Amino acid sequence: MYRYDQYDQAMVEARVEEFRDQARRRLEGKLSEDQFKPLRLMNGLYLQLHAYMLRVAIPYGTLNSRQMEALAMIAEKYDRGYGHFTTRQNIQYNWIRLEDAADALADLASVEMHAIQTSGNCIRNISSDHFAGAAADEVIDPRPYAELLRQWSSFHPEFTYLPRKFKIAVIASEKDRAAMRLHDIGIRIVRNDAGEVGAQFYAGGGMGRTPMIAPLIRDFVPIDQMITYAEAALRVYNRYGRRDNKYKARIKILVHELGAEEYIRQVEEEFAHLLSVGVEPPREELARIAAHFTDPPFADGPKTIDRSDPDFALWVDRNTHRHKHDAYVSAVISLKPVGGIPGDATADQMRIVARLAKLYSFDELRVMHTQNLLLPHVAIKDLKAVWTALDAAGLGAPNMDTIEDIIACPGLDYCSLANARSIPLAQRISERFAETGRTDVVGELKLKISGCINACGHHHAGHIGILGVDKKGVENYQLSLGGSEAEDVSLAKITGPGFDEDGVIAAVEKVTDVYLAARADGERFLDTYRRIGMEPFKEALYG
Amino acid sequence: MGNARDLGTSPDEVQFRFRDDEPVDHGTVTVDACCDQTNATAVRIEPGDDARLILPFLYRLALVEVNFPVFGDGRGYSAARILREAGFTGELRAVGDIGIDQLSHMRRCGFDSFAPDKRLDEDAARRAFATWENVYQRAADARRTIADKRHEA
Numbered sequence: 001m002y003r004y005d006q007y008d009q010a011m012v013e014a015r016v017e018e019f020r021d022q023a024r025r026r027l028e029g030k031l032s033e034d035q036f037k038p039l040r041l042m043n044g045l046y047l048q049l050h051a052y053m054l055r056v057a058i059p060y061g062t063l064n065s066r067q068m069e070a071l072a073m074i075a076e077k078y079d080r081g082y083g084h085f086t087t088r089q090n091i092q093y094n095w096i097r098l099e100d101a102a103d104a105l106a107d108l109a110s111v112e113m114h115a116i117q118t119s120g121n122c123i124r125n126i127s128s129d130h131f132a133g134a135a136a137d138e139v140i141d142p143r144p145y146a147e148l149l150r151q152w153s154s155f156h157p158e159f160t161y162l163p164r165k166f167k168i169a170v171i172a173s174e175k176d177r178a179a180m181r182l183h184d185i186g187i188r189i190v191r192n193d194a195g196e197v198g199a200q201f202y203a204g205g206g207m208g209r210t211p212m213i214a215p216l217i218r219d220f221v222p223i224d225q226m227i228t229y230a231e232a233a234l235r236v237y238n239r240y241g242r243r244d245n246k247y248k249a250r251i252k253i254l255v256h257e258l259g260a261e262e263y264i265r266q267v268e269e270e271f272a273h274l275l276s277v278g279v280e281p282p283r284e285e286l287a288r289i290a291a292h293f294t295d296p297p298f299a300d301g302p303k304t305i306d307r308s309d310p311d312f313a314l315w316v317d318r319n320t321h322r323h324k325h326d327a328y329v330s331a332v333i334s335l336k337p338v339g340g341i342p343g344d345a346t347a348d349q350m351r352i353v354a355r356l357a358k359l360y361s362f363d364e365l366r367v368m369h370t371q372n373l374l375l376p377h378v379a380i381k382d383l384k385a386v387w388t389a390l391d392a393a394g395l396g397a398p399n400m401d402t403i404e405d406i407i408a409c410p411g412l413d414y415c416s417l418a419n420a421r422s423i424p425l426a427q428r429i430s431e432r433f434a435e436t437g438r439t440d441v442v443g444e445l446k447l448k449i450s451g452c453i454n455a456c457g458h459h460h461a462g463h464i465g466i467l468g469v470d471k472k473g474v475e476n477y478q479l480s481l482g483g484s485e486a487e488d489v490s491l492a493k494i495t496g497p498g499f500d501e502d503g504v505i506a507a508v509e510k511v512t513d514v515y516l517a518a519r520a521d522g523e524r525f526l527d528t529y530r531r532i533g534m535e536p537f538k539e540a541l542y543g
Numbered sequence: 544m545g546n547a548r549d550l551g552t553s554p555d556e557v558q559f560r561f562r563d564d565e566p567v568d569h570g571t572v573t574v575d576a577c578c579d580q581t582n583a584t585a586v587r588i589e590p591g592d593d594a595r596l597i598l599p600f601l602y603r604l605a606l607v608e609v610n611f612p613v614f615g616d617g618r619g620y621s622a623a624r625i626l627r628e629a630g631f632t633g634e635l636r637a638v639g640d641i642g643i644d645q646l647s648h649m650r651r652c653g654f655d656s657f658a659p660d661k662r663l664d665e666d667a668a669r670r671a672f673a674t675w676e677n678v679y680q681r682a683a684d685a686r687r688t689i690a691d692k693r694h695e696a
Contacts, residue, residue, distance in 0.1 A: 007677050007689040007692070007693070008689075010676065011679070014675065014676065022644070033641060039644055095608075121615070152677055153676065155679065157648040157680065157682050158620045158624055158648075158682065160617060160620075161614070161616065162617060185593060237620050238617060238618060238620070238621050243618075278681065282689065282690055285693065285694060288694070437554060486676055
């Protein structure tokens with residue numbers, strides 16, 4: 001994986017000192033909260049309901065054991081002994097004191113980490129496929145391209161005061177495990193017929209109150225022009241994205257209002273201009289970065305798994321993913337224990353995961369956008385030992401992509417924007433389905449919960465989505481069906497009037513009843529919904 | 544300083560300037576007026592203006608002011624780069640709601656003079672201009688980037 005050189009290290013250290021000075025000026029009253037806000041946001045520091053929240057960037061979700069240990073240390077030193085992994089492959093701490101924030105950033109810098117641009121109206125942390133570098137089905141490892149974009153977008157002088165936040169995802173496989181087309185810019189690294197690597201660009205996707213699926217804006221950008229093209233796409237947005245209304249300021253609104261064709265025309269014009277200016281990094285830089293992502297020394301070994309322990313066999317079936325080397329698998333570490341808080345991990349759990357990564361996964365870990373962790377390269381011969389250790393630490397829930405694997409935003413328990421609680425609902429639904437044994441019967445079912453229309457819990461992209469709203473001072477939950485963030489991307493549709501908390505849990509059960517009664521062989525919930533449509537579900541819910 | 548001016552800043556209001564030539568002290572006109580008028584030498588770009596409209600007139604412009612009514616509106620950064628990319632070598636002045644923390648990025652985008660609404664602390668500003676010893680991106684300041692340095696022979 002990527003390691004900082006002296007330049008990268010100096011950049012994060014300079015940023016820590018800059019922020020230390022800004023925080024000091026704020027604490028001394030020389031900066032007003034209004035003046036300080038955009039500066040702290042540029043360093044990932046939000047003011048939440050109860051305290052400051054610090055969001056730490058985990059570029060393209062990749063980290064090593066030393067970094068995970070530092071995250072554990074920060075959780076204990078500055079927070080309450082735990083952290084929360086997010087849908088953007090980051091980690092958030094919910095109880096940070098402003099007085100400590102610069103020290104926490106300095107601790108992060110000591111392990112090549114930072115909180116730069118994890119909030120604010122700038123280019124955010126770049127996300128990617130969590131199986132990058134391990135998946136059997138990828139064209140190439142997307143992370144070198146994501147790292148090139150990370151460096152380009154860090155402290156970009158022109159794009160620090162964009163109309164709104166800007167999220168980029170990079171994948172390199174037909175399968176989309178990063179919700180690529182629900183990003184402001186989605187990039188798929190591809191090979192053309194001549195075998196050359198290039199970047200396919202999508203722009204104008206997003207969730208929030210106006211969900212949009214990004215249209216393709218260019219089929220193939222030669223890889224040594226990728227940064228130039230991104231710069232052109234961003235410049236058009238910076239100049240013409242709406243600034244009169246923050247709810248219409250994302251690039252999706254610009255692309256929608258201009259129409260994709262007109263946006264593409266403007267980007268192409270700017271692209272041609274910027275090619276003549278010359279903003280692309282030297283070609284050798286991509287090669288330098290890529291050298292950090294060469295395969296670890298995989299060794300041949302047993303390819304079959306002893307399935308005599310049924311609990312282990314279930315976990316293998318659910319939580320492992322095919323690896324490009326047939327003596328290895330990628331192993332998902334569920335942060336969704338039944339009744340738990342989706343994405344939360346204690347400092348002790350982080351340390352256990354770090355140790356397992358060191359022992360069994362070439363010192364590599366991933367954060368998944370589903371708020372789970374991943375050991376990308378586990379030898380099949382070690383799988384039982386890994387599972388045994390995870391299980392003992394409460395990290396062995398065999399529920400990847402089941403209804404227990406719920407994505408939920410922090411909701412009203414933490415967030416100052418939320419209208420309703422998300423976490424308790426997620427806890428109750430997973431308990432309910434685990435108790436009744438329904439989880440198993442239903443199989444793959446992606447349930448996503450947001451506590452307000454900002455959609456941090458990705459409810460638009462859930463096979464089942466739940467949106468918490470405030471209805472005359474009472475929490476109310478709208479149910480929607482049929483979304484997907486994957487390569488078969490679609491936006492969920494609302495079923496009808498909302499429910500109270502008990503009601504929405506019952507509604508989720510009813511919806512799965514309809515599915516189980518109607519499903520054909522091998523159909524997932526989503527497939528059945530797409531085949532039979534909304535009506536039978538509505539009938540069961542409101543009929 | 545007695546020139547009648549409806550808009551634009553006077554040299555007195557410029558707090559930081561990275562040029563050796565004499566500051567221009569002419570009336571500053573709008574982008575529309577600049578396009579209509581044949582003798583304007585100073586123009587002021589507002590956030591909603593298309594900086595490319597004045598590219599045909601750069602040969603006669605000595606000063607372009609870019610206004611930042613609120614610091615969070617970053618359109619002026621693109622305007623500045625577009626002018627420099629088109630070869631503008633005159634004074635490029637950032638005016639308006641400019642704080643310490645915007646200075647280094649503005650400088651990178653090609654601004655070489657600064658007239659903030661509220662005068663800034665001199666020491667803090669000097670530190671801010673020097674924040675980044677190295678930079679990742681190519682921009683209007685023609686600095687060698689980190690990637691350039693990594694790969695120089």
